[in-house]
Amino acid sequence: MSKPVFVLLHGAWHGPKCWDRLIVELEKAGYSASAPALPSSGSTPPVPDLKADIDIIRSMISKLAQERDIVVVMHSFSGLAGGTALEGLDKAACFSKGLKGGVVRLVYLAAFLAQEGSRLFPPGAEENMKSYIDMWRLTASYAKGMFYQDLDDHEVAELAKDLQTQSLGSFQSATTYAAWRYIPTTYVECTRDRPATLIGQRRLLETAKESGTHKIDRIIKVDSGHFPFISKPEWTAQVLIEEAGREVRVIAQR
Template identity: 30%
Template sequence: MAPAVVLCHGAWHIPRHYADVVTHLNSKGFTRVHVPRLPSATDTLPLPPTANLAHDTAEIRSTIQALVEEGQQVVLLMHSYGGVVGSNALDGLLWPQRQAKGLPGGVIHLIYMAAFVIPAGTSLTTPFEGEMMPWLTEDTENGIIHMNDPRHAFYEHIESDAEAQEWLDMTVLCPSSVVRDTLQCAPYERIGQGVDATYLVCSQDKELTVPVQEAMATLLGDTRTMEYCDAGHCVMLGYAETIADVVGRAYQRSRVRLEPTD
């Protein structure tokens, strides 16, 4: 039986932006795909008190926990800011952790796609000495941040301005807290010890450039798998089948390790 897939979306975006990924995963036999909307993905001002990393983490954790308690194997697919949320949500839910306690189910593979991979105890602003990233502008009055050039920062690979605008029209607010809140825990030391990891590098990403993505991926350890595609940051738009293929290959690698041999 194929594992469940939990997709942790990025900032400014909502599950609708990932609908084609779900469709392609379903077509490849991944029939249980969950894309919970993060509480920080809000279009409401003033911001609700749930618009932060802690509540985003709780949302993803509860989704994964329900699945693993059913005995499900889970592949966690994370995009952009979702890499922080997903990493923060995993303590006690990884396959080796549950196996050690005699419990069924667990997360067997972590897939980061143009996603942030940062050390525990840091935030996305840590490399900038606590200041906002240069490609963002902060609205301190409302506690939100704006992408300076969203058309190209998000959708560089989409040739049609009209199509890009359609996707932009669906975006929501991004609370400043998502880049300032600190990652509390990370699963990286478990990778290669009962859980696997893949990083999908998006070569046209204008802000998280290839060297930046590759550098972050080193935190996933020497056993990680690197995949590449010619997409901009929002790889889920136009490269959904590529993502589904990456998930399929990732699962097969974990499956070989998990299935008993004669």
């Protein structure tokens, strides 16, 4: 069987460039990866919700599923759009439509493991959200504490130059589907993430498992900050390849 392709979904304030180091490592191992630009980050004018992100994700994966199996990797905020966008794109559903591929595994990297109806902020929180977002967008020192905890200051300053604006409406948009209920799922917990975020990761896992049907079958811990694929690209690539390989072996045995 051919190797699955990785679809890499970036989080808030970032773009596809944040995946560059990881893509290099995946390609060294003979794997291909696609990293779409999600409109909730960097759009002018800003988008009102997550619909544009969801549409781009669905379009890319629907095309890939014509021929390829897919591992979807979500980082941070993209767990909301990614988890919603995959309805009907799992391997079994795609096979029933006569397609050769489909999504065989999800990997959440310190990402929002959101249940149906989840949103990051409630409607009416625009003013507080705006000041919060502007701090993240403009201040490299703030970005280090929030995003790049295990990187040196020089590297953080360079990474901060690529931070983008984030559409406020994307934080108020509610999810409608939870793909991790239906597709085998790996969660990567970053233990050097900021304390509140680490607590949030663990709480999301706990509540997801308690909420009913799920396919969360792997939890991996890594000694890294919020961006293991920047600080530890070789390690991240190895983990993704191992997770993809497990799915290929399972499918081959059926």
